[in-house]
Amino acid sequence: MNMLQYLDENGHIKNPEGFKRLGLTTDDIKKWYRWMLTLRIFGEHANRAAALAVDDSDPHNKLVPLYVSPRGQEAAQIASAYALGKDDWLFWYMRSHGGLLVKGIDLQLMWKIFMGILTPDDMQHLLTLGIMPYYIIVGGHLMHAVGKSWGNKLSGKTNAISMACFGDGTVATGSFHSTLNFSGIHKIPTILFCENNGIALSTPNELESATPIFKKALAYGITGERVDGRDPFAVYDAVKRHTANARLTGYPALIEAVVDRLDDHTSAMPAKTKAWEQKLAEAAQRDPLPRFKKFLQHEAQEYFGFTWTEEDDANLRDKVEAEVKLGAEIALEKRKGMSGAAVVAQEEVQAREEQTDELYRNLESISFAPPEIPDARGITALNFALHDIMQTDPRVIILGEDVAAVGSVFQQTSLPVKFVKKYLPEQIENLTSHCLPLLNIFGKNRVIDTPLDENGIVGSAIGLVLAGYRPIVEIQFGGFIWACMEQIVTQLSQLRHRSKYVLKLPIVIRVPYGGGPWLPHHREFEAPALANLPDLILMCPSTAQDWYDIMWAAIACDKPVIIFEDKNLHRDDILKDILLRRPPHVQIEEIGIRVARPGTDVTLVSYGRLVYQCLDMAEVLQKENISVEVLDMRRLAPLDQQTLIKSVQKTGRIMYMGEEPKEYGLGAEVISTAALSDTYDYLQARPARIGPERVNQPDPPFWKYYFPRNEEIIKKIRGLVKYEFIQK
Numbered sequence: 022m023n024m025l026q027y028l029d030e031n032g033h034i035k036n037p038e039g040f041k042r043l044g045l046t047t048d049d050i051k052k053w054y055r056w057m058l059t060l061r062i063f064g065e066h067a068n069r070a071a072a073l074a075v076d077d078s079d080p081h082n083k084l085v086p087l088y089v090s091p092r093g094q095e096a097a098q099i100a101s102a103y104a105l106g107k108d109d110w111l112f113w114y115m116r117s118h119g120g121l122l123v124k125g126i127d128l129q130l131m132w133k134i135f136m137g138i139l140t141p142d143d144m145q146h147l148l149t150l151g152i153m154p155y156y157i158i159v160g161g162h163l164m165h166a167v168g169k170s171w172g173n174k175l176s177g178k179t180n181a182i183s184m185a186c187f188g189d190g191t192v193a194t195g196s197f198h199s200t201l202n203f204s205g206i207h208k209i210p211t212i213l214f215c216e217n218n219g220i221a222l223s224t225p226n227e228l229e230s231a232t233p234i235f236k237k238a239l240a241y242g243i244t245g246e247r248v249d250g251r252d253p254f255a256v257y258d259a260v261k262r263h264t265a266n267a268r269l270t271g272y273p274a275l276i277e278a279v280v281d282r283l284d285d286h287t288s289a290m291p292a293k294t295k296a297w298e299q300k301l302a303e304a305a306q307r308d309p310l311p312r313f314k315k316f317l318q319h320e321a322q323e324y325f326g327f328t329w330t331e332e333d334d335a336n337l338r339d340k341v342e343a344e345v346k347l348g349a350e351i352a353l354e355k356r357k358g359m360s361g362a363a364v365v366a367q368e369e370v371q372a373r374e375e376q377t378d379e380l381y382r383n384l385e386s387i388s389f390a391p392p393e394i395p396d397a398r399g400i401t402a403l404n405f406a407l408h409d410i411m412q413t414d415p416r417v418i419i420l421g422e423d424v425a426a427v428g429s430v431f432q433q434t435s436l437p438v439k440f441v442k443k444y445l446p447e448q449i450e451n452l453t454s455h456c457l458p459l460l461n462i463f464g465k466n467r468v469i470d471t472p473l474d475e476n477g478i479v480g481s482a483i484g485l486v487l488a489g490y491r492p493i494v495e496i497q498f499g500g501f502i503w504a505c506m507e508q509i510v511t512q513l514s515q516l517r518h519r520s521k522y523v524l525k526l527p528i529v530i531r532v533p534y535g536g537g538p539w540l541p542h543h544r545e546f547e548a549p550a551l552a553n554l555p556d557l558i559l560m561c562p563s564t565a566q567d568w569y570d571i572m573w574a575a576i577a578c579d580k581p582v583i584i585f586e587d588k589n590l591h592r593d594d595i596l597k598d599i600l601l602r603r604p605p606h607v608q609i610e611e612i613g614i615r616v617a618r619p620g621t622d623v624t625l626v627s628y629g630r631l632v633y634q635c636l637d638m639a640e641v642l643q644k645e646n647i648s649v650e651v652l653d654m655r656r657l658a659p660l661d662q663q664t665l666i667k668s669v670q671k672t673g674r675i676m677y678m679g680e681e682p683k684e685y686g687l688g689a690e691v692i693s694t695a696a697l698s699d700t701y702d703y704l705q706a707r708p709a710r711i712g713p714e715r716v717n718q719p720d721p722p723f724w725k726y727y728f729p730r731n732e733e734i735i736k737k738i739r740g741l742v743k744y745e746f747i748q749k
């Protein structure tokens with residue numbers, strides 16, 4: 022196999038001149054060996070700790086819940102991280118924790134990571150060193166590395182780049198493709214460091230990839246190189262060269278370090294295939310530790326002027342062994358002092374804490390008094406919200422498919438011609454034939470047409486946050502959000518938790534939805550499937566002012582917010598109203614249910630376009646002396662329980678109406694909130710819900726027969742009012 026190598030399997034330098042040019046010192050060499058040994062010895066102890074239960078009460082609760090051994094990959098991990106600069110970030114996967122030592126963590130902290138007992142202070146320390154929390158989802162971290170480097174590049178900090186480490190199985194994921202594609206197109210200086218140990222759990226590399234890994238770079242217009250990953254000099258040389266080039270030119274690189282996995286897949290899952298076991302003895306011959314020891318014994322004298330004896334080696338091992346044990350003892354002591362109940366309770370508080378960005382906590386600092394818009398519709402409110410936010414906060418950028426040159430498919434990321442002429446005459450020359458794309462005002466570094474890759478977009482947005490940005494992502498149609506569920510579910514809704522709530526995630530995702538005569542994936546309502554995910558705030562405005570205010574409140578919030586915008590309301594005249602353009606005056610948590618119409622007999626709960634249908638039906642029912650209170654949810658999740666309960670306690674009756682199939686829909690939460698609380702005692706009728714059956718929407722000509730129809734609403738509400746509650 023062709024690959025860069027300085028150190029042969031017997032510990033001899035193959036290319037003396039090239040080796041000397043690496044400019045390594047005695048100090049470098051000794052540090053490397055010490056770290057490699059530390060990693061090896063730590064791994065042996067961690068594997069043992071992974072077999073020990075914390076106490077007799079629960080044999081499954083191990084001291085180390087899961088250990089993923091880097092045995093055989095130490096040289097690649099230590100030398101690659103050593104080639105990074107102080108400000109570079111490391112996006113690691115579980116097996117690849119050697120780089121953490123190089124970046125500066127001590128053994129106590131390493132133990133805490135694997136024991137699962139990190140505190141917020143520990144996490145803050147890791148982030149300060151440029152180390153991300155751990156990732157379990159294969160490939161989940163790759164786009165975060167790209168986004169971070171991208172953000173650095175956009176803000177001119179070209180000296181700080183990211184390195185993402187991953188295994189050969191990861192090459193099969195969509196995230197790998199996204200990573201190479203984004204970084205190739207936008208010249209994002211990221212080092213993609215693949216530790217190819219030839220096997221992914223039990224699956225050999227030839228079943229993950231039909232071509233050599235490093236050659237894939239070519240297809241994306243970036244550089245690829247293969248090195249012997251058991252030779253730290255080759256690894257160091259490659260990473261050093263490519264990071265220097267990345268800093269200078271912005272070019273990313275894919276480095277394939279060929280290594281051997283000399284241990285089980287994980288402590289919990291040995292995955293000893295016959296093929297792997299057969300190759301183990303041969304692979305052990307390439308073990309980087311004995312190889313490096315031989316180098317020290319054979320070559321250190323010639324190249325660095327010192328000798329390395331068996332005694333030196335034994336002394337170092339003893340020292341490292343003692344350090345590893347001491348680290349474990351300190352970590353164990355800390356563990357003893359932790360109460361499980363207190364940790365869980367604290368996390369609940371942290372998760373719910375309001376998180377408003379500093380800039381928006383002090384509104385006086387925002388000088389902002391643009392003229393009101395007298396006849397704004399939903400789209401106008403959205404247009405001006407985005408414009409005003411971009412103008413006020415330079416950290417905000419817009420990302421998405423077709424958001425730049427054309428100003429989005431519904432012109433959400435643009436300004437309409439007539440308003441530009443009236444309010445922004447200085448921008449007239451930037452108009453296209455039909456609008457003023459925000460791109461033409463804020464430039465290509467702030468309004469970015471991304472590749473057609475939703476998972477890549479959300480992943481890069483998370484990385485951009487790490488570089489100080491506050492991205493607004495557009496998902497072109499709600500139906501396409503499924504293409505980024507991996508990032509939304511496993512990262513956006515969980516990363517704050519994995520970072521012990523130290524990381525902030527100010528990302529806003531806008532999702533146009535709304536039933537109508539359209540093809541599949543352009544008409545569904547996706548919020549119910551997301552509402553069960555912790556840490557996401559889901560919003561849905563139905564007035565022009567709310568559209569504006571919610572967008573601002575979302576951008577001020579340090580938690581991820583997903584805004585569902587009913588595209589049926591974009592240009593509906595029913596929304597026409599005076600739009601006050603104002604900085605965020607309420608926190609997103611305070612934007613709960615809006616009482617769209619007060620009433621006394623029945624509480625009718627809905628969202629988006631349906632609110633207007635509810636209002637119409639309330640008008641009809643009023644003529645029969647049935648007074649309906651219409652609630653516009655606005656915040657779909659978490660639900661504004663207080664306002665809901667107050668209303669139901671007043672009316673004694675509740676009905677939910679939604680666009681989504683009613684089974685497992687948002688109505689389940691709305692109704693159970695009323696029925697499971699003290700409000701149950703106020704109920705005079707069994708709660709009702711109305712909405713489509715749990716089937717897909719029909720073809721376009723028949724769409725109206727799917728959604729709640731007026732007659733049904735009237736009938737159900739009449740029934741509610743006549744109802745005698747069975748138990749009463």
Ligand SMILES: Cc1ncc(C[n+]2csc(CCOP(=O)(O)OP(=O)(O)O)c2C)c(N)n1
Nearest residue numbers: 116157158159188189190191218220221222
């Ligand atoms: C998306 C996803 N699918 C499956 C898994 C289960 N899993 C964990 S590690 C692993 C193999 C990873 O192989 P590779 O990328 O080569 O890294 P290695 O473990 O060999 O270092 C698998 C299948 C996972 N964590 N995430």
